[in-house]
Amino acid sequence: MTRRVAFLFPGQLSESIGMGLDFYDADPEARALFDLTSERCGRDLRRIVREGPPAALGENLAAQASVYLVSTLACRALARRGVQPAATAGYSLGNYAAMVAAGTISYEEALDVLVAVWRETERAGIRGAMGAIIGARREAVEDECAALRERGRQVWIGNVNASTQFVLTGSAEGVAAALEALRPRALSVLPLSMSWPIHSELMRPVAEAIAPLIAGLSTIRDPEVPYYGPEGRAVAGGEEVRRLLGTAFCFPTLWKDTFESMTAAGHRLYLEVGPGELLTKMVRWIDRSTRAVPAGTVSSIATAVDIVAAG
Numbered sequence: 001m002t003r004r005v006a007f008l009f010p011g012q013l014s015e016s017i018g019m020g021l022d023f024y025d026a027d028p029e030a031r032a033l034f035d036l037t038s039e040r041c042g043r044d045l046r047r048i049v050r051e052g053p054p055a056a057l058g059e060n061l062a063a064q065a066s067v068y069l070v071s072t073l074a075c076r077a078l079a080r081r082g083v084q085p086a087a088t089a090g091y092s093l094g095n096y097a098a099m100v101a102a103g104t105i106s107y108e109e110a111l112d113v114l115v116a117v118w119r120e121t122e123r124a125g126i127r128g129a130m131g132a133i134i135g136a137r138r139e140a141v142e143d144e145c146a147a148l149r150e151r152g153r154q155v156w157i158g159n160v161n162a163s164t165q166f167v168l169t170g171s172a173e174g175v176a177a178a179l180e181a182l183r184p185r186a187l188s189v190l191p192l193s194m195s196w197p198i199h200s201e202l203m204r205p206v207a208e209a210i211a212p213l214i215a216g217l218s219t220i221r222d223p224e225v226p227y228y229g230p231e232g233r234a235v236a237g238g239e240e241v242r243r244l245l246g247t248a249f250c251f252p253t254l255w256k257d258t259f260e261s262m263t264a265a266g267h268r269l270y271l272e273v274g275p276g277e278l279l280t281k282m283v284r285w286i287d288r289s290t291r292a293v294p295a296g297t298v299s300s301i302a303t304a305v306d307i308v309a310a311g
Contacts, residue, residue, distance in 0.1 A: 002082050002083075002084055003082060003083050003084070003308050003309065004083075004084050004085065004086035004225075005083060005085070005086055005267075005269050005270070005271055005308050006085065006086050006087045006088070006089075006262055006267040006269070006270045006271070007075065007078075007085040007086075007087070007088045007089075007098070007101055007270070007271055007273045008088075008089055008090070008091070008094070008098075008259075008270050008271065008272050008273065008279045008283075008292065009071045009075075009088065009089070009090040009091065009094030009095070009096075009097040009098045009101070009272075009273055009274050010067065010071065010090075010091055010093075010094050010272060010274040010275060010276055010278055010279050010296075011067065011090070011091040011092035011093035011094045012060075012063050012064055012067060012092065012093045012194070013063075013192065013193070013194070013278070014067055014274060014275045014276035014278055015057055015058070015063045015066050015067050015275060015276075016057075016275060016276065017049065017050075017052045017054060017057060018049065018050070019049060019066065019070050019275040019296070019297075020034075020049055020066070020069060020070035020073055020275070021046075021049060021050055022297055022298040022299075023070070023073040023074070023077060023298065024046060026298060027073075027077075029076070030073050030076075033069060033072065033073060033107075034046050034069065036108075037065055037068075037069045037111060040108070040111050040112070040115060041061055041062075041065045041111070041114075041115050041118075042061075043061060043062050043065060045062065045065060045066050045069060048062050048066070049066055058193060060118055060121075060195065060196060061115070061118045064093050064114055064118065065111070065114065065115070067093060067094075067274060067275060068093065068096050068097055068110075068111065068114060070274055070275050070296065071094065071097035071273055071274030071275070071296070072097055072100060072101075072107055074273045074274055074295055074296045074297075074301065075097065075100075075101050075273050077298065077301050078271070078273065078295060078301055078304070078305070081301065081302075081305045082305070083271070083304070083305055083308055084225075085101050085102065085225050086225060086226075086267065087102075087225055087226040087227070087228060087234075087262055087265070087267060088101045088102045088223075088225065088226075088227050088228070089227070089228040089229075089258050089259070089262060090230075091159075091253065091255055091278075091279055091282075092159065092198065092199070092230070092253050093114075094274065094279075095229065095230055095244065095248060096110045096111075096113070096114055097110075097273070097274065098227060098228075099223075099227060099241060099245075101273070102223040102224060102225050102226070102227035103221070103223060103224030103225070104220060104221055104222065104223045104224070104227055104235075104238060104241045105217065105219050105220050105221075105241060105245070106219040108219075109217050109218070109219045109220075110245075112213065113210070113213065113214070113217075113245050113246075116209075116210045116213050117206055117210060117249060120205070120206045120209040120210055121196055121203070121206050123209070124205045124206065124209070126196060126197065126202060126203065126205065126206065127172070127195055127196070127197075128154075128169065128170055128171050128172060128175070128194075128195070128196055128197025128200065128202055129169075129170070129171070129172040129174075129175040129176065129191065129192075129194065129195070129197065130158060130167055130168060130169045130175060130191075130192040130194040130196075130197070130198065131167070131168045131175045131176075131178070131179045131189060131190060131191045131192055132165070132166070132167055132168075132188075132189065132190040132192060133165065133166045133167075133168060133179070133182055133186050133188075133189055134164070134165050134186060134187050134188040134189075134190075135164050135165075135186050135187025135188060136164055136166070136182055136185050136186035136187075137164065137185075138157075138160070138163070138164070138166070140182065140185050141157060141166050141168075141178075141182060142157060144178055144181050144182055145157060145168070145170075145178055148174055148177055148178055148181070149174075153170075153171065153173055153174035153177050153178075154170040154171040154173075154174045154197075154200070154201075154202060155168055155169070155170035155171065155174030155175050155177070155178045156168070156169055156170055156199075156200050156201070156252070157169075157252055158170075158197075158198060158199035158200060158252055158253065159199060159252060159253045159255060160252060160253070160254050160255060160256050160257070161255050161256060161282055161285070162255075162256050162282065162285040162286050163256065163286075165282075165285060167192070167199075169197045169198060169199050169200040170197050170200050170202065171197065171202070175191070176191070179191065198249055199248075199249060199250070199251060199252050199253055200250070201250060203249050203250045204250050206249065206250075207246055207247050207249070207250050210246060211246060214242060214245055214246035215242075217242060217245070220238045220239075220241055220242050220245075221238045222237045222238045223235060223237075223238075223241070226265070227241070228258045228261055228262050229241075229244050229248070229258070230244065230248050230251070230252075230253040230254060230255075230258065231244075231251075231254060231257075231258075232254035232256075232257025232258050232260075232261055233257070233258075233261050234261065234265075255282065256286055259282075259283065259286050259287070260286065260287070263287055263290055267290075268289070268290050268291065269290070269291050269292075269293070269307070269308070270283060270290065270291070270292040270293070271292070271293055271294075271295040271304050271308070272292055272293065272294050272295060272296065273295050273296065274296045275296045276294075276296065277294045279292060280292040280293065280294050293307050
C-alpha cells in the first residue's frame with residue numbers, strides 16, 4: 001500500500017560527517033548513486049563523508065552535492081517502504097531534490113545545474129557572507145538592509161524562515177554591518193559559515209553564465225505532484241521549473257510563505273527528507289498545529305514510516 005505525505009528537503013549547512021553512510025553500507029543502489037554523484041562533481045563523496053575532515057565536507061561543492069545526494073537516497077528509501085510525496089518543497093539548495101522528487105527533472109540534470117552554479121561562481125570569484133537574525137521584526141531588518149545599501153554596503157534578506165527569523169546575504173562587509181546594527185533589536189544574530197552571497201543580486205553573473213545549460217535541459221517536465229518553489233507557491237509547470245533552476249539563487253527564499261501555502265492546501269504532516277533536523281525545527285517556529293518528522297537516516301525512516309501509517 002502506498003501512502004503519501006508532504007516531503008521537505010533541507011539545504012546547505014545540514015551536512016554532517018557520516019551522513020548517508022547507512023544507506024551506502026546497506027544498499028548497492030545507494031553505492032551506485034554515491035559513485036555517479038562523485039564522478040560528476042569531481043569529489044570523492046564517500047571518502048569525504050566517511051573520513052572528513054569537517055572542512056572538506058563544508059567546502060561548497062562537497063556540501064551541496066552531499067546534501068542533495070543523501071536527500072535523494074532518503075527519498076528513494078521511503079519509496080521502497082511505500083511512502084511517496086504528496087507534495088514537495090526544498091529549502092534553498094533543497095529545491096534540487098524537491099524537483100527530482102516531484103518528477104519534474106532527472107537527478108542527473110539537476111546535479112549538472114548544481115555543479116555548473118558552483119563552477120561559474122568560482123570562475124567569477126564571487127565571494128560574500130550570510131548571517132542569521134532571530135527575533136527581529138521584518139520591517140526593521142528590511143529597513144536596515146536598505147539603509148546600508150544606500151551607503152554602498154551590499155546586504156539583503158536572503159531567506160525568510162519565519163515571521164521573525166531571517167538569513168541575510170551579501171558582501172562580507174555588508175552582512176557584518178547589518179548583524180551588528182540589528183543586534184540590539186534581535187534576540188540573536190549569528191554569522192553563518194557560508195562564503196557565497198546566495199540569494200542575492202551578486203549571483204546574477206552566474207545566472208547569465210549558465211543560461212545556455214538551462215535552455216538545453218531535456219528532462220524538465222510538469223511536476224507529477226505539487227512542487228512548492230522558493231517564491232512561496234506551487235509551481236505552475238515545467239517552464240517555471242526551468243526559470244527557477246537558472247535564477248533562484250539570485251532571489252530570496254520565501255520559506256515561510258512556501259510552508260504556509262502547503263499548509264493551506266491541507267498538508268499537516270511533513271517528512272524532512274535528508275540530513276539533519278533544521279526544517280523540523282522551522283516547522284514548529286512557523287505553525288505548531290502541524291508536525292514534521294525527520295526522515296534522513298535508515299532508523300529515522302523506519303520511525304517516520306510508522307508515523308505515516310498511523311495517520
